[in-house]
Amino acid sequence: MTATRGRRWLFADQLGPHFLDSDDQPVLLIESRRVFERRRFHRRKAHLVLSAMRHRAAELGDRAHYRKVATYGEALTKNLSVCAPTTFAARRLIEKHDGIEVLPSRGYAIGEEQFAQWAQRRQGRKLVMEDFYRDVRKHHQLLLEGDGEPVGGRWNYDQDNREPPPRTTTLAEATGVREPWWPEEDEIDEEVRADLDRWAAQGVEFAGEDGPRRFAVTRDEALRALESFVTTRLEDFGPYEDAILTGDRWMAHSLLSVPLNLGLLHPVEVARRAEKAYRDGDAGLASTEGFIRQVVGWRDYVWHVYWHFGDDYRRRNRLKARRRIPAWFADLDPDGTVEAKCLSSALASVREDGWAHHIPRLMVLGNWALQRGYDPVAMTDWFHTNFVDGYDWVMVPNVVGMALHADGGAMMTKPYAAGGAYINRMSDHCGGCRYDPKKRLGEDACPFTAGYWAFLDRNRGEFANNHRMSRSYAGMGRLKDLEAVLEQEAHRGSRAP
Ligand SMILES: Cc1cc2nc3c(=O)[nH]c(=O)nc-3n(C[C@H](O)[C@H](O)[C@H](O)COP(=O)(O)OP(=O)(O)OC[C@H]3O[C@@H](n4cnc5c(N)ncnc54)[C@H](O)[C@@H]3O)c2cc1C
Numbered sequence: 001m002t003a004t005r006g007r008r009w010l011f012a013d014q015l016g017p018h019f020l021d022s023d024d025q026p027v028l029l030i031e032s033r034r035v036f037e038r039r040r041f042h043r044r045k046a047h048l049v050l051s052a053m054r055h056r057a058a059e060l061g062d063r064a065h066y067r068k069v070a071t072y073g074e075a076l077t078k079n080l081s082v083c084a085p086t087t088f089a090a091r092r093l094i095e096k097h098d099g100i101e102v103l104p105s106r107g108y109a110i111g112e113e114q115f116a117q118w119a120q121r122r123q124g125r126k127l128v129m130e131d132f133y134r135d136v137r138k139h140h141q142l143l144l145e146g147d148g149e150p151v152g153g154r155w156n157y158d159q160d161n162r163e164p165p166p167r168t169t170t171l172a173e174a175t176g177v178r179e180p181w182w183p184e185e186d187e188i189d190e191e192v193r194a195d196l197d198r199w200a201a202q203g204v205e206f207a208g209e210d211g212p213r214r215f216a217v218t219r220d221e222a223l224r225a226l227e228s229f230v231t232t233r234l235e236d237f238g239p240y241e242d243a244i245l246t247g248d249r250w251m252a253h254s255l256l257s258v259p260l261n262l263g264l265l266h267p268v269e270v271a272r273r274a275e276k277a278y279r280d281g282d283a284g285l286a287s288t289e290g291f292i293r294q295v296v297g298w299r300d301y302v303w304h305v306y307w308h309f310g311d312d313y314r315r316r317n318r319l320k321a322r323r324r325i326p327a328w329f330a331d332l333d334p335d336g337t338v339e340a341k342c343l344s345s346a347l348a349s350v351r352e353d354g355w356a357h358h359i360p361r362l363m364v365l366g367n368w369a370l371q372r373g374y375d376p377v378a379m380t381d382w383f384h385t386n387f388v389d390g391y392d393w394v395m396v397p398n399v400v401g402m403a404l405h406a407d408g409g410a411m412m413t414k415p416y417a418a419g420g421a422y423i424n425r426m427s428d429h430c431g432g433c434r435y436d437p438k439k440r441l442g443e444d445a446c447p448f449t450a451g452y453w454a455f456l457d458r459n460r461g462e463f464a465n466n467h468r469m470s471r472s473y474a475g476m477g478r479l480k481d482l483e484a485v486l487e488q489e490a491h492r493g494s495r496a497p
């Protein structure tokens, strides 16, 4: 870590101790209301970010200058240093101001230069997450035996981590998993809520619904959330990480993306704590490996890919998806008009909490947008503003690369498109739905099943020669009613299913 002397400008996602060089370093925190005036953020997200910044300022006391201004420029002074911020836009902003010392980014498992060297060593081969992840584990000696081999003899326990949901309403009924750790709100939270009410009355628009704070916003809270997760819930994380239960939004997920993305926790510290839980016998190997893979594998991979592919990556649109997001989706199904259970449940989760776990994001919301050809730039913005953990660096690759395959396969070898059969296997939604996941034609035809064939047909030119899609295209070739299915889906257009 490079030590510097000046006042440290902390962005809202740099709130942990590892963004400072000493215990007495002076700090600048800038709160800009204009950020919330320019885009319609979920109210829960606005609350979390402001609450986190104001809590940090309160902890730092006299060491912090907390400036409430319209634009960042108004608060910038001489003799500032900053850890390289997390977006292209913020890095450009800093370049425009003289006299700000920019340090290498912090808060990720490996540095940007180290990733660049790794990417170069690939010599044009695909930047495969699995290979990257193994290198990170070796670099940090995570979950390794003394001889450098992975604990248990395998690097990857995905096979053990793909259980369908139990036949109960909640995971707790099946496994006894404990509730997530919930924070208690304080006067700073109340003050932020009052400010947001006032801003809303003055015309600032927010999405979604307000409600009790669900996520950690201080270092102390983040450590408590981490401790509670690894000792009481990590055990059940792995097997059910891909499963969805209508009556149990959180299942055994960690809810740590918010404190991680606010910079309150370091991913390597989180991975080490999970490893300790395994070695102490609090969690099994498959669950622990699965979790560590997410935190220092996927998360870091996404961060580095964001920089590696460059600022234009966000505008890639290989599948020429140009449909505007319809209002019922954009506004999170405010009147409950969506009848498709999987979709209405995922939208309700975002509306109420600004959060849904990975599979509703990818295989319900993302899958729907992919099938229906929603514009990738608009979808990235939609995810970014509506999710409590959404930041540019993490949304762009997850949406453009992973969910919408708009990058033509730079990140993923095949699109995450799936019909109702997948959702039926991995959730309990279909039983109570007015559609039938097995039907592709007719009144009760599942819009995901029918939409899957329409998607394949529309993108035949792109995927017909992709060997990982050959079985799907062979299946499509056997459909006698394909024309009717395509007509039905064209007719559905942008209507809520
Ligand atoms: C379309 C789409 C958009 C997403 N947008 C975001 C986002 O804006 N911010 C965000 O933090 N995550 C995002 N994710 C990844 C993932 O869905 C969330 O990190 C996770 O659901 C957060 O809940 P959790 O903390 O309980 O995670 P857990 O399921 O407990 O996973 C543990 C941690 O792994 C990390 N992680 C796992 N997968 C990813 C990933 N693909 N990218 C980045 N981190 C990952 C997160 O830090 C997460 O906290 C997105 C995924 C998809 C498919």
Ligand code: SF4
Residues within 6 Å of the ligand: 340, 341, 342, 343, 419, 420, 421, 423, 424, 429, 430, 433, 434, 435, 436, 437, 446, 447, 448, 449
């Ligand atoms: S039947 Fe189709 S629309 Fe209904 S919940 Fe299942 S996958 Fe979703």
